[in-house]
Amino acid sequence: MHVSENRLSVTHTRLLDQFRGGKPLALARAISLVENQREGFQDFLHTVLATGSRTRRIGFTGPPGAGKSSLVAELARAYRQADEHVGIVAVDPTSPYSGGALLGDRIRMNELATDPGIFIRSMATRGSLGGLAATTKEVIDLMDAFGFERVLVETVGVGQTELEITAAADTVVVVLVPESGDAIQAMKAGLMEIADVFVINKADRPGADRLLREIRQAIHLRTGHALSDVPAHHGVDLSRMMKKEATEDAPAPHEGGWQIPVLKTTAQTGEGVPELLAAIVDHRTWLEESGELVRRRRLRARGRVSDVVDRELHRLAWASPEVQDRMARGLDDIQEGRGTPYSVADTILRALLKDRGPLR
Ligand SMILES: Nc1nc2c(ncn2[C@@H]2O[C@H](COP(=O)(O)OP(=O)(O)OP(=O)(O)O)[C@@H](O)[C@H]2O)c(=O)[nH]1
Ligand SMILES: [Mg+2]
Structure with missing residues (x-):
């Protein structure tokens, strides 16, 4: 290649x-x-x-129906008022939906769909793990290269599937609603690790304040503020151990000064949206000043390179006549009890690496 x-x-x-x-x-x-x-x-x-890249990428994830699209639409409107060009990518686990449906049922959102300063793309994940469609990251890159100042990415978070959003966004907003359960559940779902900003949407409904308090407490505990007040337990400093384990591959530990804000919004009325915009600005400033933006971009580049290598290896392997031949013969061997999937895979890999000298 x-x-x-x-x-x-x-x-x-x-x-x-x-x-x-x-x-x-x-x-x-x-x-x-x-x-x-x-x-x-x-x-x-x-x-x-x-x-090179200049787009500010903001990811939104959270349970189905939490109001992610409604919030994205509110933010897109605000960014448009500031004369920014906005790309929106919505990833749906099952099927792509039209731009109109994507932005919800409100009339004023239709304005967005017809605004030439906004480009909306919805993509299906087609069964890929991680919550993003196979080519979502490339589509975001294209929007970046096209010159959008802002790209907003929405993914439906179901269980662990939202983790990949961290690989695609500079700032990850996790959207919860009073109905989405308690902070313990959010921790179990791994949302604490990926959130740069927490939003409790549908704050017009009962239970928002309770969830807000719980999430704040959980963050406080998790980031080790509680730990640092207590002398090292049995000589083991947990926060130091956690720091030591952090490598370039590991997801960002939210240390080094970023306090994850927990905000309340009502997307339908726009209440809390200015505070969300401000939190995104603050996070951006922190990203730039702490060096975290550079680190995240490097991590992102690493992921992209390995994606391309994986894809190319896969393509090269299955396009090779030698491999096809060994596969056919290997299947005979398996059928006749002379081989196993492992021995056949081994001969295929050997053939592939021999054929492709420079790949070694
Ligand atoms: N009461 C109330 N309803 C809201 C609020 N925000 C959004 N909704 C409604 O909740 C429903 C879902 O909103 P969406 O914005 O489509 O939510 P979503 O998270 O994008 O949903 P999916 O993409 O299907 O997962 C819609 O009927 C919205 O009008 C809010 O703050 N309060
Ligand atoms: Mg949506």
């Missing part, structure tokens, strides 16, 4: 011109090129991404 701008086809060169000229249709075409992984999509991505 040799990616290069010089390898772009005539069609893709034309697409590139229109993309760089800011034509929304070109963005839509580029997205489907990438989503369908059509011939040449890697050269195209390589070319448009070479200019």
Whole structure:
């Protein structure tokens, strides 16, 4: 695989011109090129991404129906008022839905769908784990390269599936509602690890204040404020141990000065939305000043490289005639009791690595 701008086809060169000229249709075409992984999509991505990243990426996750889309719509409106261009990506675990349905049932949200400063894309996960569709991150990259100052990503959090949002966003907003249970459940679901900002939406409903207090207490305990007041227990300093274990691969421990805010919103009336906007600004400032933004971007780049390597290895393996041949013979061996899936896989890997000298 040799990616290069010089390898772009005539069609893709034309697409590139229109993309760089800011034509929304070109963005839509580029997205489907990438989503369908059509011939040449890697050269195209390589070319448009070479200019570097400048978009502020904000992820929203939380249980179904928590009001994520309603909040995203409120924020998008606010960013538009500040004259920013906004990309919205909504990832649905089952099926993609139309731009109109995506932004909920309110009339004024339809304004968003027709605003040329907003580009909305919904994607199905098609069974991929981690809550993001296989190419969601690439679509976000395309929106970044296209020049949106802001990209808002919505994923439905069901159990552990929202974890990947941390790989796609600079700031992760976890949206809960009074009905979504207690703080213990949120901790169990791993939401404490991924949240940069907690929002209790539907604050017009009973139970919001209780959940707010519980989440605040849980954060307080988790970030070790309670621990640091207490002398090391049996000579073991838990907070130090936790720090030591943090490596480049590990998710960010929320230490180093960021206090996770817990806010109440009512997306329907817009109440609490200015505070949410302010919390996102504060988090951005912290990201930049603490060096965390650099760390997250590096982590993101690492994930992207390994994604591409995985995908290419997979493609190379199953496209190889030698591999096909060994597979066919291996299946005979298994059937006749001379081989196992492990021995056959072993011969396939050997063939692949021998065939592809430079890959070794
Ligand atoms: N009472 C109340 N209802 C709200 C609030 N915010 C959103 N809703 C309603 O809750 C329902 C779900 O809102 P959405 O914004 O679609 O929620 P979502 O989290 O995007 O839902 P999915 O994408 O389907 O998981 C809609 O009927 C909204 O009108 C709120 O603050 N209070
Ligand atoms: Mg939604």
